[in-house]
Amino acid sequence: MGMNEEHVENDLGEMNRRAFFSNSALGMGALGGMALGSLLNEGMGAESGWSSPDGQPHFAPKAKSVIWMFMVGGASHIESFDPKPALNKYAGMSIEETPYKDVLTSPYLANERIVAVDKNNGFMRTEIFPLQTGFKKRGQSGLEISDWFPHLGDCADDLSIVRSMWTEDSNHGAQLAFHTGRARVDGFFPTVGSWVSYGLGAINENLPRFVVLGNPLAACCGGKEGHRANYLGPQYDGVPLRIDPNDPLAYAKPDKSVYREEQRAQFEALDKLNRMAAKRDPHDEALRARIKSYELAYRMQMAVPEVVKFDEESEATREMYGLDKAKTKTFGEQLLAARRLVERGVRFVQVFHGSNGGAGGWDAHGNLKTNHTNNAAQVDQPMGALLKDLKQRGLLDETLVVWATEFGRTPGSQKSDGRDHHPFGFSIWMAGGGIKGGVVHGATDELGYHAVEDRHYVTDVHATLMRQMGLDSHRLSIPGRVRLNMEIGSPIRQIIA
């Protein structure tokens, strides 16, 4: 049941008031591997021979935390990290008329699992649409990055770009699939962040291990299941935080009338009364867990608002993240919060950009140029700032940064000035946490249609980060819960330093 009798005895025995209310109960020492929230979950595998993870990595980790940025709606690979000059050359022509017409009969097309064909989705888009922006070689490595991402381009030598991603769902259910590894039609499964949260102990007991920033996915595309733990149990769910020191978390504060001293005395009294009950029933594990959960809740209540108090940051830092400009403020605040969270030991920070209650902000079926110019301008400066900031603080080595999106966009236009959904080949990038810098891995064909070299299904990203975190996904599986190999993926070894 994950409760180590000996540890609990120690915890309860040694815990005094000072420790209870201390904000500095850092480290894994006295708490062993016991992680925030892994207190008790009676629903799961109580049978002998199996126990939940002990919170220790399976092998030496390279990274301690992950910042996972997800562009909701489908960012164009062709106009971000995978330039295709052929599109300019053949603009306006049908794919059949180009030398690359084979893409339309490729066996890779069979990977697609169309959920619903409607007027917007589910068709081949064969009329080639030219690139909507230019590219430059950036950094020592000369990585090609589109002109929409100048700040990120400054960090080119820290990036590993993977240009050969593919996914199954040609509709926005792919958002969920990117987080669970399973198609939306298969149902709901634990997400990548929850596996990390489940597998690793907390570094900081005062904060949730898995935090979600930005609007969650919309109901159409997986909704909150995009950051939930499903069968692992609610203690491994991503905890959504708002960038608002007054209201950062559900029930984080009592109503306005309550005084701090008043509540503190209540927590102390409750602790005392629960301990009296524990003396009467020393075998009640749930009671021990509850005592602990109140200690953690009290500390979380104090620690969480502090994370989003940006007045502690220097003017220069705030400017670097773009907090002073309307366009970059929202994402800038989220990434600054992300840095503050990993700095404090949070394991997994999932940041959504562009979630708008529907398919997502990057879903540029029409007017791609305006759409992507705008979206890129919202994220570019903050992303550059994050990488530079992590680096200057010496955190980039132990923080794995992931940039992803559910799929790319079609090389052809949709008889408009936009591109349709494209699951057959697209790009992501990673940085830090033991990932090589200045590297391009994998490739799509000349048109950017199919991933043709070193193809990677989305869970290869999961497997890569799990490996860097020191976890073997196969060892985390739970009795009675079959995990497909595809759900686990394989590490992308070529980009690991």
Added chain:
Amino acid sequence: MRSDGLILKIFGVMGLVVISVHADAGVGKVDYVRDVKPLFEKRCGACHGALKQKAGLRLDAGVLVMKGSEEGAVIKAGDVRGSLLITKVTATDIEDRMPPEGEGEALTDEQVDLLRRWITQGAVYPEDEKITGDPREHWAYQTPLRGEVPWGVKAEAGNPIDAFIAARLRSRGLERVGFAEPGVWLRRLSLDLVGLPPTVDELTTFEAACAKGDAAAAKARQQVIDHLVASERYGERWGRHWMDVWRYSDWSGFKNRLRGSARHIWRWRDWIVESLNADKGYDRMVMEMLAGDELAPLDADTLRATGFLARNFHHSNRNIWLDNTVEHTLKAFMGVTLNCARCHEHKYDPIDQEAYYRMRAVFEPHDVRTDRVGNQGNLLMDGLARAYDKEPEAVTWLYIRGSEKAPDKTRAMVAGAPEVFGGEYEVEEIELPLASYFPALVEERREASLKALRNVLNRAEKSLAAGDAKGDGANVVLLKLKRDEAAANLESREARMRADVAKYFERVEGEAFEVLAVAAASAERSHSLAAAERSVHEKRTALDKANVDQKEVDEAEKKPSAAEAKKVKDPVTVAKGALTKAERALKTAKGAVKNEDGKYTSIGDVYPKVSTGRRTALGKWMTNRGNPLTARVAVNHMWMRHFGAPLVENMFDFGLRSPEPTHVKLLDWLAVELMESGWSMKWLHRLMVSSETYRLKSVVADGQIAEANRAIDPDNHELWKMNAMRLDAETIRDGVLSAAGSLDLTMGGAPVAFLEADGSRRRSVYLQNAYEKQARFMVIFDAASVVDCYRRSASVIPQQALAMSNSAMVLGESRKLAGKISGEVEGDGGFVKAAFMRVLLRRPTKEEFAFCVEFLGAQAGRLGDAGGLTAFGGGVEATVEPADDPVERARENLVHVLMNHHDFVTVR
């Protein structure tokens, strides 16, 4: 587990084998049971086990492995090269390799190495290894029989449940602990049966009765049980349990677009609550949920039951819809994972892929429709979501490998039930009454619709008369057109109704009907024409007005800004467009009037006249006395909720992965008891809660009995004591509201919107419970997932602590309750005692009492010193303001602390 080198481990719970290989694999002694057997089971078991023996080979027991296949021995002890098995698993040619393509990847090097070493080391296995028998002989596939109750010595005997429990305790050398205090038992019982704590009065009355001796206590217990089982709150409490199992979900969607479940599905929830309160037989409930439309096609109350099917509606894909229907019908009612046979034969149970599609064929014809309720014609506002057979002729194909893209058009599936469970699945087609397949033709509905149209006409006549009187010429033209339209509408409805009545009621055919049909069609077209004329007139007037307005704007030179102009279309253009459209419609209507055919629109939807009867047949098959699973599964669900742990661990899988439970005799006895009581759930509840086992303590101080028991059965599988349980989300929320007397006991109706849940006082069973739309307080306490929930978890997480200490509801209710108590008792001491009783239904211990009195004093002092207090800042407005008086406020604080106490959220 890290020092052993190669480690293979069987996870017992559900039989899945997880294999982990340590880095230094390749050394050390191989243990057949620990290492080899799980490997065979995981990688080879599907084709070479008890269920199937391809090439005559079984690999699920050592002796069978050595026996070999049709081709002879596959293992030669000590001789790796001579062992065919090794040749097979290492074959590089995919044609020769085992496992074959499509059945699994090649064995890993470590796995092959393990087998090699096992062979080298002599291929030893334990002689007493048990060989699994024919899967058809699985315990759960046999009809349950009522075994003899193992009455022991008199002192142990309560009711038969106790006798079964006692027999097991004796056999394992366990000794049962004592009974819980009467107050503890009463709180347990009340929370269990009705989901609400007893009142303090009920508690003290009960305690007083129990103090009068054993006989009086027994009588008092019986009275309380009778009272609670008869309470309407019972249906709400147990209704919520069954809503978990039957996947109750309110409709989900984006704006008005329905994506899942059905609008007004809450009528099904009300049916569940009412049926339980009426103690409708479980068999009948199953029947009505599967086929209420066939059993009682005209009974709106019964039709609600088919919400069980309507709930599976899925907007984007019919296959997902039917897959869910098949999967969860079988899991919920029979504990069968038929869904595992969608793509291939079931890996564990003797169920082939055809069985899956035969079951799908049972549901293939059905669909969901919304019937009118009363006079509400707008089905978005209200209606009755119900199942019916929409396409009796729909064909079910077997999907090759489960892929909807690959239907096998040579294999049309006939509806049927898996043979391994026995029983007859017999279909009889059902002829439906007119009111069911053509509801609009029912006399009441016909009259109501004519009455409504007559009212419209009357109003139009009156308006016209008034307009004439005023002499408002321009308006009179429109009023006249409206009157004509209303008259034409009434005539059209009457004519079409005459034709429909003749056709469907009086069975008029041929020329006689044709005359009526032509008249109906003609009246319908006249109505269209009248409507089009009125519309054109209106649109033209609107355009005239827009032209005048435009002129005014131009004259005032008030040009809209460029941005505004872009947003708002020029009103004249809009009006012109509307007029053009209306004129087009008028032209069409004028042209149509010349037609003389008899094509008219019926006055309402007409559905098929027959229902296939397949679902009725399924219900009968499931609830037949001989069905081995239905009653057992129901008993297991009830038992788990009463006793805190199920008899069969996996609630939805009683197949081969569920080994025979330790209490199988008890389970079977109860299953037979359920069936023989007429499937009365109330009977079974009484039996369970009036047992002595149910009266046992859950808190057991250390002592000889406890220590001995813990050494033998630490997890209390044998029920030597009662299990303590965390309350579920509903009971916690309802408990907070009921402690302060705030709970609103209104029953039934549309759900409380999830965003309004924090402010609602209704019972939690009535809160919206839809995909993405669940109250956050409930979710934090492990509310049922709307996708499936055969068993809730009972987690303990810090977010729960935050919810209990910071939610405005818990704070507000604490303040209210403190005020009440202060009005009833004197002094801090009296307050502490009363607060414990009201919140925790028990008296404080001496230590608790002293501590709480001290707390009240200290806290009042703290609150009285305004200088030492810091506001939290932020947060929501208080729903109930705290008291001004520090003494009183300290009391509010104490009540709030007790609401957060472990004992409040726990059943002892």
